[in-house]
Each structure stands twice: as structure tokens, then as C-alpha cells.
Amino acid sequence: MDWTRILGQVAGEIVAPTTAAYALAAIGLNIHFGLTGLLNMGQAGFMLLGAYSFAIATIAGWPLWAAVLVAVASAVVFATILGIPTLKLRGDYLAIVTIAAAEIVRLIGRSTSMTRITGGNAGLAGEKYKYTFEELSPFPDGEFSLGPWQYSNNLSDSWWLRIVAWTVVGLACLLMWRLMNSPWGRVLKGVREDEDAVRSLGKNVFAYKMQSLVLGGVLGALAGILFVLPRAVQADSLGRPVTFYIWTILLLGGAAAVFGPVLGSILLWTVLMLIKTVMRDVIPTTVMRSEQIEMFGWVLVGIALMLLVIFRPQGILGDKKELAIRDH
Amino acid sequence: MDRSPLARRALLATLVAILALLALLVPAGPAHAADDVCVPGPTTGCINGTIRTAAGDPAVGIALTATGPDGEHTVTTGPEGRWSITVTAAGDFSVLLDVATLPAGETLRDPSKNPRTVTIALGSSGASLFPLGAPAAGGTGPSPTGGSSAEPGADTSADAPAASGSGITAGRVAQQFTSGIVFGLLLALASVGLSLIYGTTGLSNFAHGEQVTLGGILAYVGCQVLGMPLLVSGILAVAIGAASGWFQDAFIWHKLRKRGLGTTQQMIVTIGFAMALQYTFQFFLGGSPLRIVTTNPRTFSFGDVIITQQSVISLVIAAIALGGTAYFLIATRTGRATRAVSDNPALAAASGISVENIVRIVWTLGAGLAALGGVLLGLYFNATAWNMGATILLLMFAAVTLGGLGTAFGALVGSIVIGLVSEMSSLVIPSDLRYGGALLILILVLLFRPQGILGRAERVG
Structure with a gap:
């Protein structure tokens, strides 16, 4: 077994932009679920919407800042539309509606009738919308290697993207930390613990939940942009499974903990990569084909999610007293 | 749990009728x-x-x-x-x-x-x-650029101005209406269990779609891998499906309820379970569509409506199975107990009903019906696949929410509405968006009548 190569690949997952994108999406979900107790099962929908908005705006010739603003704005609108009918209802209704809404976004995105705008099933190729981001890089062209990490400076899956992605994740953690200790965050925690108590103090619970949904959704949209910068926008790559991975990440790291999503994302992707690469080396292809090992990895993720929720719902960093999973 | 002889006889009669009809589905020749x-x-x-x-x-x-x-x-x-x-x-x-x-x-x-x-x-x-x-002639608005240009030989310039085919004609409406009824009834088979499980335990079971897939895949394995006739593999699929419901409740959900795990936590467990099951199916059977029968169905036509023999028989099987379920719920002691648990578990327990036994029956019945739905949907779609259940899971939720969460008859009404909407909406919107229309209904229902058609307002809160 070639441990240098295996550990090199695992180390690659630690800094990968996709890991950062999942961490950021999970931070958004942490605002929804960890802080406010909202069961958003459509975080991938926010990501897809953000990705489409950013890519389409860039293709239309808009500068980077404007394209990002468009993504943020569309997430705000989407969250508002979703929130109005559901935030007054019980938790599992929100779960069903958000999962359905995310699915509608995906169906519309991949529909043949939208091919001119979204590229339909084939999606939008990365070269069409990456350039504004890549042009902003201060680094010279070429490659740079640091230990096991060797990437292009500016192009696609680059150092530049890694630095920006993890900086955004860091800023989001800072925001989360400030929010949790602000009066606003305390009200959200109050909503999570006992809505009626908060209402009796004269707070508008609906408005607070809506603000939480919008803020977490915006982080989801930004995560969508980070997710598609090293690849293409393709509706099916941001489907329902992605939402479930984000949930696994959040519950693994620990809901309502500032660094829970970051730890969860790094841990999930490195462990998954470790298991898959080791299995590929050890198991002959006659016993398990390469794609079957891939499937096996996802079966493990599903089982991990089940076991986590049953035996350690607070995750690694979470506090059992702050557990948001409860029935109202 | 005492079951009246009447109930047992009714169940038996239902079973025999379903078997007889499944026999008709068996295609002639290898x-x-x-x-x-x-x-x-x-x-x-x-x-x-x-x-x-x-x-x-x-x-x-x-x-x-x-x-x-x-x-x-x-x-x-x-x-x-x-x-x-x-x-x-x-x-x-x-x-x-x-x-x-x-x-x-x-x-x-x-x-x-x-x-x-x-x-x-x-x-x-x-x-x-x-x-x-859609035929290119007489297109409304900007027509999609993709699709046609990609295929060699599909010279759009030579398209004759075909008068029929596009637009809404009485024939197409009737055809889509028929498809909608068939799809709706098959969807109802899948959704009844979802609704009953929610009613008796408060659990939104996101893994119910995988029960549907299980039925379809078992029928495929029976017919294509083991070479059994459709009748036998269909019955086995339903039996194994029902058994899987029994075992699931006995070894997972009953244990979790005893641990005092909240329904929201259980719901996330079902999501993990659904994920694990889906990839397990894909692990063994791959990602491509699996055809349960490879022969071509015979078709009948009534006026403008063309319907396959399979669909007709599926329709009758679904109607009998649903009728049997309705009879069970209305006229048998166990069925009445089920509805009592659905209404108020604490009160039902206090009046001497064994709630856990009822829940076990509901899981078995629900999973069995879902497996039957899976077999018939696999035939209706011409193929099953590892993600068939996951694809229609949200339609099932839409149907159940529309009819009223927790009510069995609501699930039936809701499913037919959703079936009609998703098939008939392709008259006006692109057919790859037809499930989107059904999901939109789900959101609108929650906006205006969150308790559903047959539900009561107090269920929501």
C-alpha cells in the first residue's frame, strides 16, 4: 500500500475548496438549525440558486461583485418566499417544503426549456464564469507546491480559490461567534428553546425566524458559488444528497457550536477519502469495483448519520444542553 | 391483538383477488x-x-x-x-x-x-x-434551442407543419387524464403507509420511498435474475416488503421509541437510513434502469385513449388493495383500533389498545402496500431503478400533505390529485417539469389549507 499517495490525497481533502464550500453551507444550516431550531432540508437548493445566479450574471457580463450580489439577492428572495407559508407551521412542514422547493429549483434548472439560460441538463461550463474570479488573483501564473499540496496558482482548482474560500469560511465563523453572543442571537436561541416564552416577551417570533432563514440561506448561496468555482454548474450535482451530507457534517461536528461545521466538513471528507483510497488498494476489483467502493462510502455516510443522531446528537463539539432536535 | 374472523376472511379474499390479477400480468413467452x-x-x-x-x-x-x-x-x-x-x-x-x-x-x-x-x-x-x-410547428414563444440541434438527422427545417400533436386537444386531455388516474392510484398504494405511519407514530418517514424501490427491485431480481414468472416474483416482492416493514419496526423504530428519541430525531434517522438503502441498492444493481419485464405490453384503445393491458390490470389490483385497506380500517376491530391510535395514542392506550402492536401492524401493512406500489410503478414506468422511490418520495409527501397528514383516505384523495396534476400539467408545461407542478401544489396547500383536504385544523400547530 502506498501510504504517501493515500495520505497525500487525504491531506488534499483538508484544504479542498469543496470542503470549504460544505463547511460554509453547514454554517448557514447551523444558523437555521443549531441557533433557531429550523429544519431546513433544502440547503442544497440555496447553493444551487446561488451558483446559477452567480454564473448567469457573470456570463451576462456583470463584474464579480455584482454577480455575488445577485446570488445573495436571489437567496434572500427565495428564503422569504419559502418562509412566509411555513415558518408559522410545525417543524416537519418546513422540512418537507424546503426539500420540495430545492427540488423545484433543480427541476427548473435542468429542464430542457431552460437550456438557453441554465444550460439544461448539461449545465454551464466552468470556463464561462470563472474568469472574473481568476482575473482578481494577485499571484503570478504557474504552480506552487507546499508539502503534499500542489495546485495551480490561479486557474480553476487553485491556491487562490483555496485562500478565498477558507477566508470566507473564517469570516463566517467569526460572524457566527458574534451572532451567538449578541442580543439577536439570544432571541434566536430563545425561539429554539421555547417559542411561546419569547412571544410572551413581546418579540416577533416570525420575523426572527425569517431573519435566520434569510441569513443562513445567503451563506448557502455563497457556498454554492465556492462549490462551482472549481467545476461546472450542473443541477444534479447539487441535489437532495448534498443537503443530507450537509446535515451529516453539521451533526458530526456539533450543532450550535462555532467550529462544528468546519470540523465536521474536514472530518467527513478526509475520513471518506481515507476509507475509499485504502479500500481501492486493498480490495481486488473482482470483489468490489471502483464505483462500488464509491457507493460503499455513501452507505457508510448514511449509517454514520443514523448512529450520530441516535447515540450522540450533540456531535463532537456540541453541548447536549443546547440540543436543537426536539419536538415542539 | 384479536382479529375478527370477518377481517381475516376479507384480507384473504383481497389477497386471492390480487394474486389472480397478477397472474394476468404475466407476459406470454420468455x-x-x-x-x-x-x-x-x-x-x-x-x-x-x-x-x-x-x-x-x-x-x-x-x-x-x-x-x-x-x-x-x-x-x-x-x-x-x-x-x-x-x-x-x-x-x-x-x-x-x-x-x-x-x-x-x-x-x-x-x-x-x-x-x-x-x-x-x-x-x-x-x-x-x-x-x-413537442412538434416544432406553431411553437409558442421562444422555442428551446437545445435538444433538436444536438441530434444528427433531426433536420428541423424539414419539419412539416403538422397540425395535430401540439396544443391541447380533447384526445390528449383524455389520454393524460387516464394516465393521471393510473399514476395517482399507484401513488396512493405507496403513500397510504406513509400517512398511516405518520398518523400512528408522528414520524415523517423519509425512507418510505426506499420501501417502494425495494418492491420494484425485488420484482426485477425475481423476474430477470432468478427467472421466475412475474406473478411469483411480484408476490414475493410484496411479502418481503411487508416483512421488511415488520423487521424495521421491531429492530429500529420500536427500539428508538423506547429510547424516547423524539420524532424529529427519528426523522433525521430515516434520512440516513434512506441514504444507506439507496446506495446499497445501487451497490448491488448499478445505476441504470432495470426492466422488470422486457416484453412489450399489449394495448387497448378506447376512442382517443390508448392504455396498456398492464395499466388496466395494475389499476384493478391497486383498487382492490386500496379497497381492502379501506375495509380493514373501517370495518375491522384492528382497523378501528388503528384509527383510534391515529386520533389519540394516549387515549387509545388507556382504553386497552396495545399501541405498539398497532404500530407494528401499520408498518407491516404500509411497507407491503409500498412494495406492491413499487412493483406496479416499475411496470408503469417500464423500468425500476435504485432511486425510483426517492424520485416519487416528494410526490408522496405532497399527496399525503394535500389529503391531510395522518389520514389514510386523505392519502388516497391526495395521491389521485397529485397523479392527475403531474400527468395533466404536461399539457401546458414542459413534461420534465411535471413533478415540479405537483411540488408547487404542496407549497400552496401549506399556505392556504395546511391541514389538507380531509385533515383537521388542530393537527397543525
Whole structure:
């Protein structure tokens, strides 16, 4: 077994932009679920919407800042539309509606009738919308290697993207930390613990939940942009499974903990990569084909999610007293 | 748990009727694979093509007949939408696509080009393409640019101004209405369990779709891998499906309820379970569509409506199974106890009903019905796949929410509405968006009548 190569690949997952994108999406979900107790099962929908908005705006010739603003704005609108009918209802209704809404976004995105705008099933190729981001890089062209990490400076899956992605994740953690200790965050925690108590103090619970949904959704949209910068926008790559991975990440790291999503994302992707690469080396292809090992990895993720929720719902960093999973 | 003899007799009668009807589904003659690839040789030639739906997905199970100098050849499209025919004589072949075997909502883009003529020489291959989609003539608004241009041979310029096919005609409305009723009833089979489980335990079971997939996949394994007749593998699929419900409740959900795990936590557990099951199915059977039967269904036509024999029999089986369930819920002691638990578990327990036993029965019944739904949906869609249940899970939730969460009859009403909406909406919106319409209804229902059609307002809060 070639441990240098295996550990090199695992180390690659630690800094990968996709890991950062999942961490950021999970931070958004942490605002929804960890802080406010909202069961958003459509975080991938926010990501897809953000990705489409950013890519389409860039293709239309808009500068980077404007394209990002468009993504943020569309997430705000989407969250508002979703929130109005559901935030007054019980938790599992929100779960069903958000999962359905995310699915509608995906169906519309991949529909043949939208091919001119979204590229339909084939999606939008990365070269069409990456350039504004890549042009902003201060680094010279070429490659740079640091230990096991060797990437292009500016192009696609680059150092530049890694630095920006993890900086955004860091800023989001800072925001989360400030929010949790602000009066606003305390009200959200109050909503999570006992809505009626908060209402009796004269707070508008609906408005607070809506603000939480919008803020977490915006982080989801930004995560969508980070997710598609090293690849293409393709509706099916941001489907329902992605939402479930984000949930696994959040519950693994620990809901309502500032660094829970970051730890969860790094841990999930490195462990998954470790298991898959080791299995590929050890198991002959006659016993398990390469794609079957891939499937096996996802079966493990599903089982991990089940076991986590049953035996350690607070995750690694979470506090059992702050557990948001409860029935109202 | 005491079951009255009347109830047992009714269940038995239902079972016998379902078996008898399943027997009719068994196609005559051995099933043979359609997707063996044709390689042209010195004495043979090939006609081949790939058929894709308007959305660009492979269209599976479409029947084509090629008539030429060496006689008639029949073939159906395989998992990738590909088909190929080996011919033993050179000359002109007329290839006819059987329009009745097109998936629901799909039409030929140019009906006038069916049959097509293709000239084949020995030792060579010829392609015959049938693009699907709305006819280009008389298009409303900006027409999509993709799809047509990508396919060689689909010369849009030569499209004759076909008068029929596009637009809403009485015939198409009737056809889509019929499809909608069939789809709705099959959906109801899948959703009743979801609704009953929610009613008795408060659990939104996101893994219920996988119970549907299990039914379809077991029928596929029985028919295609083990070579059993459809009747036997269908019955086995339903039996194993029901047993899986019993075991699941006994070894997972009962234990979790005893641990005092909240329903929200349990819901996330079902999501993990659904994920694990889906990838397990894919692990063993791969990602491509799996055809339960490979022969082509016979069709009947009533006026403008064309319906396959399979659909008619499925319809009757579904109606009997649903009728049996309704009878069980209304007229038997156990059924009444089920409704009592659904209304108020604490009060039911206090009046001497064993709530856990009822829940076990509900899981078994619900999973069995879902498996039956899976078998019939697998036949209705022409193929099953590892994600069939996951694809329709949200439609099931939409149906159950629309009818009123927790009410069995609501699930039936909701399913038929959702079935009609998703099939008939393809008259006005692109057919790859038809499930989107059903999901939109789900959101609108929650906005205006969150308790559903048959639900009571107090359930929501």
C-alpha cells in the first residue's frame, strides 16, 4: 500500500475548496438549525440558486461583485418566499417544503426549456464564469507546491480559490461567534428553546425566524458559488444528497457550536477519502469495483448519520444542553 | 391483538383477488433482452438508434418494428435508450415506432416521420432516429434551442407543419387524464403507509420511498435474475416488503421509541437510513434502469385513449388493495383500533389498545402496500431503478400533505390529485417539469389549507 499517495490525497481533502464550500453551507444550516431550531432540508437548493445566479450574471457580463450580489439577492428572495407559508407551521412542514422547493429549483434548472439560460441538463461550463474570479488573483501564473499540496496558482482548482474560500469560511465563523453572543442571537436561541416564552416577551417570533432563514440561506448561496468555482454548474450535482451530507457534517461536528461545521466538513471528507483510497488498494476489483467502493462510502455516510443522531446528537463539539432536535 | 374472523376472511379474499390479477400480468413467452449490441458482419447489417425523452433522459422500453426484405423484426429500447436490430438482407427497411409505448407525456417531435425508411447494406449499420418532444410547428414563444440541434438527422427545417400533436386537444386531455388516474392510484398504494405511519407514530418517514424501490427491485431480481414468472416474483416482492416493514419496526423504530428519541430525531434517522438503502441498492444493481419485464405490453384503445393491458390490470389490483385497506380500517376491530391510535395514542392506550402492536401492524401493512406500489410503478414506468422511490418520495409527501397528514383516505384523495396534476400539467408545461407542478401544489396547500383536504385544523400547530 502506498501510504504517501493515500495520505497525500487525504491531506488534499483538508484544504479542498469543496470542503470549504460544505463547511460554509453547514454554517448557514447551523444558523437555521443549531441557533433557531429550523429544519431546513433544502440547503442544497440555496447553493444551487446561488451558483446559477452567480454564473448567469457573470456570463451576462456583470463584474464579480455584482454577480455575488445577485446570488445573495436571489437567496434572500427565495428564503422569504419559502418562509412566509411555513415558518408559522410545525417543524416537519418546513422540512418537507424546503426539500420540495430545492427540488423545484433543480427541476427548473435542468429542464430542457431552460437550456438557453441554465444550460439544461448539461449545465454551464466552468470556463464561462470563472474568469472574473481568476482575473482578481494577485499571484503570478504557474504552480506552487507546499508539502503534499500542489495546485495551480490561479486557474480553476487553485491556491487562490483555496485562500478565498477558507477566508470566507473564517469570516463566517467569526460572524457566527458574534451572532451567538449578541442580543439577536439570544432571541434566536430563545425561539429554539421555547417559542411561546419569547412571544410572551413581546418579540416577533416570525420575523426572527425569517431573519435566520434569510441569513443562513445567503451563506448557502455563497457556498454554492465556492462549490462551482472549481467545476461546472450542473443541477444534479447539487441535489437532495448534498443537503443530507450537509446535515451529516453539521451533526458530526456539533450543532450550535462555532467550529462544528468546519470540523465536521474536514472530518467527513478526509475520513471518506481515507476509507475509499485504502479500500481501492486493498480490495481486488473482482470483489468490489471502483464505483462500488464509491457507493460503499455513501452507505457508510448514511449509517454514520443514523448512529450520530441516535447515540450522540450533540456531535463532537456540541453541548447536549443546547440540543436543537426536539419536538415542539 | 384479536382479529375478527370477518377481517381475516376479507384480507384473504383481497389477497386471492390480487394474486389472480397478477397472474394476468404475466407476459406470454420468455422474456429476452433487447439491448444486445448488433455488430455488422459479412451476412448481416444493423439498424440502430438511441431514443431520448424531451428532457434528454434515455427512453426505455419503446417498441420498434422494422419491416424489410427479410421479414419483420421487433425490438425495444434498452436501459440507455438504445436499440439495435440485426437484419440478414440488404434493402430498404421501414422502421415503425409504437407510439403507445412512449413514456407518459412524450410525443414524437415529427409524427409524420413515423415510420421512417432506412437503407441498409450488408456489413454496415444504419441509424434511424426518432426525436421526442413537442412538434416544432406553431411553437409558442421562444422555442428551446437545445435538444433538436444536438441530434444528427433531426433536420428541423424539414419539419412539416403538422397540425395535430401540439396544443391541447380533447384526445390528449383524455389520454393524460387516464394516465393521471393510473399514476395517482399507484401513488396512493405507496403513500397510504406513509400517512398511516405518520398518523400512528408522528414520524415523517423519509425512507418510505426506499420501501417502494425495494418492491420494484425485488420484482426485477425475481423476474430477470432468478427467472421466475412475474406473478411469483411480484408476490414475493410484496411479502418481503411487508416483512421488511415488520423487521424495521421491531429492530429500529420500536427500539428508538423506547429510547424516547423524539420524532424529529427519528426523522433525521430515516434520512440516513434512506441514504444507506439507496446506495446499497445501487451497490448491488448499478445505476441504470432495470426492466422488470422486457416484453412489450399489449394495448387497448378506447376512442382517443390508448392504455396498456398492464395499466388496466395494475389499476384493478391497486383498487382492490386500496379497497381492502379501506375495509380493514373501517370495518375491522384492528382497523378501528388503528384509527383510534391515529386520533389519540394516549387515549387509545388507556382504553386497552396495545399501541405498539398497532404500530407494528401499520408498518407491516404500509411497507407491503409500498412494495406492491413499487412493483406496479416499475411496470408503469417500464423500468425500476435504485432511486425510483426517492424520485416519487416528494410526490408522496405532497399527496399525503394535500389529503391531510395522518389520514389514510386523505392519502388516497391526495395521491389521485397529485397523479392527475403531474400527468395533466404536461399539457401546458414542459413534461420534465411535471413533478415540479405537483411540488408547487404542496407549497400552496401549506399556505392556504395546511391541514389538507380531509385533515383537521388542530393537527397543525
